[in-house]
Amino acid sequence: MICHMALAMVILGGCATATAPAVRGPIPAKYYSKAELESLDEVKLPPNYSVDNFRKMQMVLNVKIESADGKTKINKNLSTRMQTEMAKLKRFEIFSLHNRSKVELDALGDLDEEVKVVSADEVKASDLMLTGTIKVTCAINELHNEKVYVYSADGDFSCENAKTRTVYFAEKARGVWDRKVKYSLTGQAHGNVSEEQAIQIACLRCLAIVANKLGNTFPTGGRVTNITGSGDTMVMQAGQQEGIAPNQQVCVFLSEDGLDIPLAYAEATPKNDGTSQLRVYRWNTDNADAKAIVKEIRGSGRSFLKQYKGDKKNGLYAVAFGMAVPADWEQNANK
Numbered sequence: 001m002i003c004h005m006a007l008a009m010v011i012l013g014g015c016a017t018a019t020a021p022a023v024r025g026p027i028p029a030k031y032y033s034k035a036e037l038e039s040l041d042e043v044k045l046p047p048n049y050s051v052d053n054f055r056k057m058q059m060v061l062n063v064k065i066e067s068a069d070g071k072t073k074i075n076k077n078l079s080t081r082m083q084t085e086m087a088k089l090k091r092f093e094i095f096s097l098h099n100r101s102k103v104e105l106d107a108l109g110d111l112d113e114e115v116k117v118v119s120a121d122e123v124k125a126s127d128l129m130l131t132g133t134i135k136v137t138c139a140i141n142e143l144h145n146e147k148v149y150v151y152s153a154d155g156d157f158s159c160e161n162a163k164t165r166t167v168y169f170a171e172k173a174r175g176v177w178d179r180k181v182k183y184s185l186t187g188q189a190h191g192n193v194s195e196e197q198a199i200q201i202a203c204l205r206c207l208a209i210v211a212n213k214l215g216n217t218f219p220t221g222g223r224v225t226n227i228t229g230s231g232d233t234m235v236m237q238a239g240q241q242e243g244i245a246p247n248q249q250v251c252v253f254l255s256e257d258g259l260d261i262p263l264a265y266a267e268a269t270p271k272n273d274g275t276s277q278l279r280v281y282r283w284n285t286d287n288a289d290a291k292a293i294v295k296e297i298r299g300s301g302r303s304f305l306k307q308y309k310g311d312k313k314n315g316l317y318a319v320a321f322g323m324a325v326p327a328d329w330e331q332n333a334n335k
Contacts (some may be wrong), residue, residue, distance in 0.1 A: 043251065043262045043283075045251050049319045053220075058093045060094075060097050061082075072195070092128075092243075128159060130157060132155050132158065134154065135154050136152065138151050139152070145182060148181075149179040151202040155210065156171075157171045157210050159217065173206045173207075175206035175208070179197075211325050212323070215243075222276070222317065222318060223238075224236055224252065224315070231301040235275050235277060236276045236278055237275055246269060249265065249266075249267060250267075250319060254317075
């Protein structure tokens with residue numbers, strides 16, 4: 001299914017004195033580990049997968065950032081910065097829905113070269129439309145010789161099919177960051193980060209939660225194009241540019257005329273040629289439908305694949321569990 005993605009974010013600022021820290025938002029769930037999949041009772045496919053989505057999907061973003069009370073200073077580059085951060089999600093090709101020209105955005109110096117600019121009438125040519133509002137507030141906790149500025153970024157998002165306007169999900173997300181400022185005996189202030197950095201980190205935490213939802217709603221994957229005789233090692237026609245991360249956990253399955261049978265769990269290693277090598281570590285031998293297919297693959301893997309050569313729909317595939325976020329997002333989420 002082809003979708004468009006437009007992300008509208010409004011960031012509102014303003015600090016108020018508080019007596020207690022703001023409630024922390026949830027840390028984005030990580031994609032499944034090998035140990036977690038090995039502990040499951042059965043081999044099963046992740047929800048929401050679709051062979052039609054096993055490609056780099058297009059996502060249109062529109063980011064708007066404002067101060068609620070006009071007192072909190074919002075850097076003019078912050079909106080383009082958020083779009084650049086989203087471009088790190090290799091699962092999606094990022095487009096910016098912006099009322100400024102590409103030349104003007106380039107002049108800001110913060111729009112990644114992978115982010116393409118589109119106009120409003122071009123939105124329906126892409127895949128997903130993501131609209132959202134992020135409201136950033138600030139509360140101050142005063143201690144003996146320290147002030148803690150707690151920035152909260154509360155987002156409300158809706159992801160739709162750009163052509164049909166069908167809603168895939170509505171999601172609320174919160175990102176929180178504490179900016180600590182200590183005062184010396186002479187009255188000098190020393191902060192761990194600037195206000196601008198604190199607001200940016202809070203927003204990134206909010207985006208990471210939405211990214212996790214996107215990964216679970218549109219799992220990435222690809223076709224298995226080669227296999228060893230034992231079947232334990234395979235090649236998947238998808239790699240880093242499709243959102244496959246190192247040690248990504250996948251489920252290998254057979255798809256025939258709309259009937260999908262999960263066959264194995266494997267661990268993916270992306271290669272620099274756009275493919276990934278899969279190492280199977282658990283076969284689905286407990287399922288009656290899968291057992292006979294597994295036996296055939298493990299007996300003669302290459303011969304099994306040949307029967308689907310030239311078939312654009314049916315064949316052997318692998319789909320990922322969740323979507324990895326960039327390493328710096330992980331670091332910010334767990335600080």
